[in-house]
Amino acid sequence: DAKTTQPNSMESNEEEPVHLPCNHSTISGTDYIHWYRQLPSQGPEYVIHGLTSNVNNRMASLAIAEDRKSSTLILHRATLRDAAVYYCILHTSGTYKYIFGTGTRLKVLA
């Protein structure tokens, strides 16, 4: 079973910031938080990952709660090309696999 909980869908207007939440109340100290997104008919694309501190890269920012029981993926200015299913995944150190949930389907409105 997936160890994360995400809303099924969200909508955003183009050019506005998007905050995609993820709950992971059973996270352990060595679990990394990974985010991938999947555009229609494509493979999952790596977005960002982190452990405890907030992370920024050219695609997005990851804000991790102080107790690590939740995190938020932030797209600073949504574009139509950001419409995708976003997956929040906990990866447990020492394991070979990601456990995907059903993700959040983001719709971006022009």
Next chain:
Amino acid sequence: NAGVMQNPRHLVRRRGQEARLRCSPMKGHSHVYWYRQLPEEGLKFMVYLQKENIIDESGMPKERFSAEFPKEGPSILRIQQVVRGDSAAYFCASSPRELTASGNTIYFGEGSWLTVV
């Protein structure tokens, strides 16, 4: 840099035929993972391989499915005697180091869509 290359992108097979899906990892990556995505579902782990070794096949169906990653050439996911329920997208991913190491991540290919008629 070329990403993870999968072929064919689309494959149609009749029930009872064999399907072979190929995956070439990113340059410098020696760890390969296969995932399956059924329609309207999330991805499910199938198998993890290193060169010439199957490390974890806990997600592979016990029958009809096999995977290999030979010393030379791409990784192959083979499905024998396909049935309609095998219709799915099959994704390969690769990494330069074991995913078990903290903070590592994996990179997915575009997928192979298998349709069984």
